[in-house]
Amino acid sequence: MHCQRRPALDRRHQPGRLPARTGPDPRPVVPGPAHRSETGLLLLHDLRDLRDLHDLYLGAAGNSLYGEMLARAAQAAREERLLEPASFCHPRTLRQMRWANSPIKNQSPQILTSR
Incomplete structure (x- = not known):
């Protein structure tokens, strides 16, 4: 069964600890103006973290369904x-699912409404 064969995932995704990146991000970077501010780069990084949590949540939801x-x-x-x-x-x-949903609920309003 999935949860028995993949103990490394259980150790990596502990509550209060974000999953570590294991290489370059395969998602394309959207080109923007040449004078992109540090705030914009931080926002992009935060959005990618939310997307990672989103993907983790959807994976767990799929496993729950199966x-x-x-x-x-x-x-x-x-x-x-x-x-x-x-x-x-x-x-x-x-x-x-609960673990991934908690930071999504906490971080998404701040990230999505920041400028």
């Missing part, structure tokens, strides 16, 4: 061996 479908199928087929991993991973997936 776990729920697996659990329902296991119940319908009366397969206890499939129900156990789904039941084990689902609470952790919900915790990941």
Whole structure:
């Protein structure tokens, strides 16, 4: 199951700690005026951090959905061996979603309304 095979993700994405970047950002930088201010660069960096949290949240939501479908199928087929991993991973997936959602709620109003 996903949460058993990827223990490194659990250590990297701990509450209160943002995920570390592992290389150059593949998203293109939007060209702007030559006199771009430091504030604009900080805003761009903050927006990228929000996008990373957004991607993490959506990944956890997808895993939650797959776990729920697996659990329902296991119940319908009366397969206890499939129900156990789904039941084990689902609470952790919900915790990941809550963890990613919290900084999104806190940071997005400040970032999106700054100039």
